[in-house]
Amino acid sequence: MSVTVVVEIPRQPEVAALLRLSDEIAAALYPGEPRRGLNPATLDAPGIHLLVARQAGVAVGCCAVFEGPDDVAELKRMVVEPAHRKKGVGLALLRGAEALARGRGIALLRLEVGIRNLEGEALYRRAGYQECLPFAGYQASPISRFLERRL
Numbered sequence: 001m002s003v004t005v006v007v008e009i010p011r012q013p014e015v016a017a018l019l020r021l022s023d024e025i026a027a028a029l030y031p032g033e034p035r036r037g038l039n040p041a042t043l044d045a046p047g048i049h050l051l052v053a054r055q056a057g058v059a060v061g062c063c064a065v066f067e068g069p070d071d072v073a074e075l076k077r078m079v080v081e082p083a084h085r086k087k088g089v090g091l092a093l094l095r096g097a098e099a100l101a102r103g104r105g106i107a108l109l110r111l112e113v114g115i116r117n118l119e120g121e122a123l124y125r126r127a128g129y130q131e132c133l134p135f136a137g138y139q140a141s142p143i144s145r146f147l148e149r150r151l
Helices: 013-029 089-103 118-126
Strands: 004-008 048-055 058-067 072-080 108-114 144-150
Touching: 004 089, 013 048, 013 058, 013 072, 048 089, 058 089, 072 089, 089 108, 089 118, 108 118, 118 144
Parallel strands: 072 108
Antiparallel strands: 004 048, 048 058, 058 072, 108 144
């Protein structure tokens, strides 16, 4: 089944459900650790672009691109419904985010990934992301890795 990835408005129930799933996954992987919450309202702001992956019209994943200064953007909150993992949805979202960033003149895409998110980190590394120093107000953390890719 083919996957479409497009920029959509964040304030919709399917996006809220995907963000809740992201929170649940993070809580299970990192119990007791502080997390930066995102919801549809926080994603509905200038310079933030929400991409939604759909199969047969159903939202099965999402991610957000946060534009920053100096032609740099951050990829945040990539999540794929468990039943749709390992089927190319994550890669489609990642490539969609990269295409969006390139189209907006972004030269560098960065992200933070938790050390226990092995599938996510493997996807990013296969796609050419390499380790970098903490960025944009992040602090070094024993549970985080910071990755980037020149576009």
